[in-house]
Amino acid sequence: MKYIQLLILTLLFPAVVFAQKTTADSLYLYNQDFRTINYIIQSGTGLLSSDISKLSTVSLNYQQANGHFRTAQQAEKSKTIDLATSGITTLGRFKLYGTFNFNRSWQDSLAWTMQGLPNIAEPYYYAAGKAGKYHRLRYTMGGLVTYQLPGENFYIASGLDYQYNDASRSVDPRPSIQTFHLLVSPELIYKKEKHSIGAGLLWGYEQEKNSIGYKNRDFNQGLSYPDRVTYLMMGYGYYTIGGSDKIERESDFFGLNLNYAYVDSITTLRTRFAYKQQKEDNFFPLANSTTNRLFSSFLLNDYRFSILASQQHTSFRHQLQAVVNYQKGNDRNVELGGVNYRYSSYTAQLGYSIQPFSTSSVNYEFGFNGLLYNQQQKDISAAHTVDFTYFKPGIQATLYKKYQNADRLKVSLSPAVRLPVSSSFTVPAAQVNVFTTNIAYPAYTYNTSTVGSVDGTVEYITSHFIKDVRSGLAIHSSYYKPLTTGTVYTGSTFIPSKSFLDLSFSFNIYF
């Protein structure tokens, strides 16, 4: 029992350490504040620029998602249990942010990808046509520490991000994937009056072990059962056929970031530019040897620029959020002697919301947002090229009600529509293969569909569940339905259709 208590205390560490006596529920309740919290924890500059000195939450979530409107590489059904704690506190010259997340998920009818952590850009992964149940376990820990140097204006900070992920499934072929990564991001910050400016670096390392096993010998190393065949994908259409097998990968991360914040009593402006480079090497472990053989590398450059600006007036507060993200990557296939796979994507996102202040118990928030997304993938050997762009405009309306006993209610609704802007997919008929018909065609149908979506949230916060502690229940839902089906190719083995519903329930404690 002592061990269980110790475990619970350890898991709740961020919340326990950072707990404050004043309630923090409103900061998590109001969308604009919630966005601000999520923004400031990205950098020491952001954390320092905020006047939030103490804040903590513990959250237990249950999520389930199911539906046939998905790609062939997504699960038909999934369930997730998630325990998350996070908090901010200030201790003398230190200001800290910490987070811990334990996530356990079960996925059903997932086929054509055996990735440990789903990554659309990644060209090297195992896949099989047999749909099966996956079990995933993920621990994430991280935080930020800032320290005020003598002289008042300078601060040093460092972020830390640790993750361990384990994925496996119980039908042949049986993948077993363990991923571990650690990122460190030191930062130097100059703060004077209302301005904060910081520059930081990022280093990191990731290691992943992938192995494929079979229990039924009939399925291993043969082609009699096509859905049990394991493919090693090596691009966007280029692959080889394997059986029981192993690969290992190691990634080095390097990055830099610039952060700026302006905060006064009326206006807050926060911006961040971050560059991150991931250099991934993929290896075949050699038999009876401590040596591995490099068979491919993958380089991914990620550029992200974001702004979060808020302005407070006597009768309303409005907020603007914008993000531009650009990713570009390519592989280097040792066997082919060059670059076989190229990937790029960009996201441009703009959101605006306004929250009028009211003396009544009911408040509202209205907003709109737009997302422009483009993705390109090219496999030279397999002669597959895909390029699509969609635009997703949406509106958002939220009602906040405060009861006399200080209980709070939030009801939010965000309808949106995803509109294909341009798209093309080319593959010569002679090079249509297993990847094309089972993965690329369905993905293209999915990404070229016009989709209507509605996100909804109902959240209730009260002190009645736990005496003198603010806690709340929340229900979040996201519903997607194709309004028109995208391009469907003859030979496609999977057609995204019907709808997809993502529903989560959470119990949150605020300190």
Next chain:
Amino acid sequence: MKYLSKFMIVATLILGLASCKKDNNDDVQPVSLSIKLAFDAENAGFGFTYEKTTVKITNLTTNQTYNATAAADGTVTFASIAPGNYDLAATLAITAADFNAKTGANAQEDVTYNGTLTRQSIIANGDINLVLKTGRVGDFVIKQIYYAGSSAANGAIFRDQFFEIYNNSNATLYADSLYFAQVIGNNTAATRVDLTRGIFQTSGQYDWGKSVNMTSANPNSAFIYAKTVFMIPGTGKQYPVEPGKSIIIAATAQNHQSPFVGADGKAITVKDPSLTVDLSKADFEVYLGDQTNINPLASDVNNPNVPNVTVIDNNTNRDLILDNLGRDGLVLFKTTADPKTWPKFATPDDTEITIDTKQYIQVPIQYIIDGVSLQQTVVASRIPKRLPDVLDASETYIPAGSYSSQSVVRKTNRTVGGRVVLKDTNNSGSDFGYLPKADPSKAATSFIN
């Protein structure tokens, strides 16, 4: 609004930067491969022309093949192929008349020259030399090998394995004292072999020259190393095999489609008899139940109606167990010597010889009548080739893989007076096809074109 305009400026800059076109000079490009053929030293002076030499190259990732025919000067060019690792195989058939005229020999059948290179990295335009050699064309040939076995869940797994030896000549031959052996080799997928260990050839196969106590010249090309050796018994002319006839060697000569009682007294059954075969009428069986150096398999039941082969060296194997995955090789040989007196060597990864070290009989290739190299079906698992080119230029395998009930079977070359002459060019990759279900009947159904 001023924030929005600043954001748009930065966004435009980033997207503009992103859209900058760059020359993708590193992109994979099709390459040109030029192959220069040459005969080996023994055959270089006969004046054979290269013109009808066919060259096949096989991509070891995609399994895609390219074919071309040589020019008169022995050059073959593949102008635009995907870069990658390739197996190269060249074959030249010379008519018996032409061969005899130029060599003064008295060949009865066409003579085939083969040249192979395995796992060649071709990532840039380049030239490769390929040497054509000829091997012995056997009178006894291996016609069929059923190594896959049948379903582990519903069939007989490996109990029902067999192979078939065929008289491909026009004279009656005697199977008496005919030896057959399984060839030991490195079973690791070629892409997973650590060549830096110093015990492998560049192909990934064992470098037998590195074996403890090895003194033989040309240990990799002049010998094969047998993990098992068996001999068909007989008095000399006890087991005649007529032209166009064959004999079946069964691992266990039982009707595997019906239940039978194992050596432990328990019934051995299959759920789906249609997956397996009746070997109760096999000509010979490998029975190891009386061997003292092993714990015999319960399924290795002696059929008194089927003669047992003589065990020369079972090397602790518990039956004739062909590798279900295809990591095996089978040879036939005849010799007046006693193979038990031939030297034995451990694989080169064994650096110390103890009483428990497995050692393998070194079989000189001049005694070998026929050899067939098997291979994994799945491309990523392909192993290094284990037979020298003069015995078998390239491997064969079944398309469906292990436990599929399929067998590899030699193709029919022609029919002479009702006698089927099987294709034998010492190149199993082209000599063999497959049967969807192994067929030990010796009937017409067991032949393919």
